[in-house]
Amino acid sequence: MHIEINRGSGRPLPLQISDTLSQRISSGLLQPGEQLPSVRKMAEMLEVCQVTVSKAYADLERRGWLIRRQGLGCFAAAPGSGAGPKPLADRQGTTGSHAAGKRGASEEQPAAAAYAGKHATRFASGRTEPEWQKDYEDYLPRAQLWRNFNFSEAEYSFHLAAIDSGMLPLKEIGAAMTSLVAKRPELMSAYGNFQGDPSLREAVRRHLRTRGIVLPQEGLLITSGTQQGIDLVARTFVGPGDTVYLEAPSYTGAIDVFAGRGADMIGVPVDKDGMRVDLLTKLCDRRPPKLIYTVPTFQNPCGATMSLERRQRLLELARSYGCLIVEDDPFSDLHFGSPPPPSIKSLDTEGHVVYMKSFSKVLAPGCRVAGVAAEGDILERLTAAKAASDLGSPLLIQLAVLPFIADRYEAYMKGLRSALKSRMARAAALLKRHAPKGVRWNIPGGGLNFWLELPDYIDTGELYSRAIREGISFLPGNVCYSGEPPAHHIRICYAQMDEAKMEQGLLKLLLLLAEAAGDFKAGEGAK
């Protein structure tokens, strides 16, 4: 375990330490029941004084992440509420029971130990886990993506922002793949160009031109999905203590990646016109940005769209600070009304914006293909980083999605928008009819998610556990924040399942919500 200390950040050291530790516990990287280093040892490791560590541990204890046991030391714990979800793997006998039994999770806290759970990746053999590994330092402060997205077992899946495979053009892409395998089998053997296949880059470039993004001939990199694009930018341009601004809430996969680089992330509030660029401007006065990450259109998770004026001001800000903006754009083609404002990239003339467009998300998510638009040195360095990451994405798959992007994308997208809009409306109708009082949401203008704000009296951690038991997954809102999060939101994707199943699942989830509300009222009545 490596804890990044940013002395220039202005945030008190004890809080930096306690934040990192609570992130590790809530990600499942540190398990409840696991012993923490002594105050003295931790102080030595971090080269801080013992008082600082004592304060950090006191803060963790106050927040419920740490339990002191007389004469034994300090142990990681899971707070009773707001702590995030139990992983789904808890439902599976083997891994759950194994996890509960490991590392001396005490009988006094079986709930906490079960909470940690640790997924299907648990070391589940006859071997015992090697003791030395506990002391082996890692640089992985947070892993919410791993913890929250890898659920194949849920009967009703709302946790991923993904499109039901029945709506995707898998037949066309499959046909292209079959034809390539027959005609150009050497594609399976060639490493290809690190930057991506030139013909696919050209097709993507032409496509982006229709969206107002004019790129030079070579101004594109193909990545294995947008997640890899974000990761490449972070590993190349973000280092320990660098200031990264992003919306609060934001995409949890981006937060994981920036945390992994030791960045100092600062969340900027979002209103109906997107990120509060006015607040960002003031924040930048005190702490100049190294990078700004944004999902300006149908924001993930909350759905807001940044106004054109704010886009312009954001770009202006990047110009004046000489920094990069990462514009992550999974959803702009999925609008239900008039098209959203032009992308920030389309306004960019000086290479400040790295624009990321996932094609696999709307065509075939398992294919992992995204276009990353950047210029000059920025692009070159990203290409070099891509080479070191994986020597380039599989050529066959790149070329299998090409014809669809080149020829059929617009017609397909028109149909997809209309299908998604009707499905979204179905979900909205169910929400309106059945959501208990106090649950609030906006009707999304596009994209795949509803962002529900729950009343304070509903414990999302508890709700999550109940939902998982019923085979229903959603994304707990707390993982969408880089710091200590508010715990009263959940994100649900209305498009991940077919319509009938989505309706069934949503009704079940709303029933759980109503129960939680009922429990509360019953409790109120009893007082």
Place this chain on the structure above:
Amino acid sequence: MHIEINRGSGRPLPLQISDTLSQRISSGLLQPGEQLPSVRKMAEMLEVCQVTVSKAYADLERRGWLIRRQGLGCFAAAPGSGAGPKPLADRQGTTGSHAAGKRGASEEQPAAAAYAGKHATRFASGRTEPEWQKDYEDYLPRAQLWRNFNFSEAEYSFHLAAIDSGMLPLKEIGAAMTSLVAKRPELMSAYGNFQGDPSLREAVRRHLRTRGIVLPQEGLLITSGTQQGIDLVARTFVGPGDTVYLEAPSYTGAIDVFAGRGADMIGVPVDKDGMRVDLLTKLCDRRPPKLIYTVPTFQNPCGATMSLERRQRLLELARSYGCLIVEDDPFSDLHFGSPPPPSIKSLDTEGHVVYMKSFSKVLAPGCRVAGVAAEGDILERLTAAKAASDLGSPLLIQLAVLPFIADRYEAYMKGLRSALKSRMARAAALLKRHAPKGVRWNIPGGGLNFWLELPDYIDTGELYSRAIREGISFLPGNVCYSGEPPAHHIRICYAQMDEAKMEQGLLKLLLLLAEAAGDFKAGEGAK
């Protein structure tokens, strides 16, 4: 540009700085002709005193990486020799001329500017490169992989350790892919498990058991090739100043990755029995290892195989220091005589070895599939890192290679070994007959490469330029070292092309070598 300063490493700071800068220049990340920050500015950036930077610049100047221009400042330069290759893109009119004209590469040093060259990824549009990007700090100290492996233009390719597509089972894998597309199109839409498809993991686990590696049910991670495996280990367990031991020479892609993490790499010499574990043991006394990276079998690039005794001692060392060994094993199945000693992983009972086995390399390199064997916390953390990297490798491709690995691998491998052995023998015969005096090599006992030591009087940089002009690529040996390298080796792969082409290309290359020797002798005669 970020320069990692490791104050505890014992290596003088000026040399740390000059090493990093020369690595950046030789990787093409800093171009000859490009201005370096002033001594004062660099000292401020690095928080070192100006004398340190002055010494670093003097060292660079002495080694030919820096030119001082009166009243203008210091500029990156390319040493006359031993500087590594010109990139192949120089041969293409557009990018070459563009690169030569950019950033005021002065007329006084056209060779240096042409040398920098900068590939097909050059910002080649009408836009000029944004000035602010020059000052935007990156964390990419080295990119030799990017610089040396992305050559699709060479007529005669010897630079990649790859197998001629005519020898690969593309038909079988293609058939599996076609069948999957027809029967399970949903594979194109599913994200799948971050750790890799369970059925592929099981097939790989069974396969590894036949090699003496016994893994628990879940003890495997599927990655997009071994490159990604190395990268995941580095990002998870290696941080600034951590000591990484590796063979000298070693795989350049691994060096890139560890350099990117700010590791302090220490090269351990290799003899005919592999890494000198006796020397490593002494080195560890002074600087305990965080991680040891090794290619123990038919080592890349030099071909040596580590003896069983050294494997045992290496593992013992990892146990006593509580550290990881990364065992990269691309070649153990490609033996021409009796099988090599058992893998280090097969001797490991405490999870010290992360074992990497590339399947795509021997089946279908473009498919990017490797198995990474690890246990316990180490495996979990790698899986979490994999999620943050790319949300998992494409499912369809994982399942397309599965049947071959499960059912046909051994029979195929038997044939492949014999075909490779005969091709290797052809190359060896040509070398023996035509290599000029003073060129030395060992006949490889397996694997895909010859590691040629050239006589001192042959300038490998110059040879490389000539070879590229003739359409011949090879890997210059200097990129296989983490520090300032010896410059008199080249690696050639005998298996990348079909036999006839390999023979033609090798003859041409040997002719160039003979010419270089002849030039030398003529020069000697004239003296």
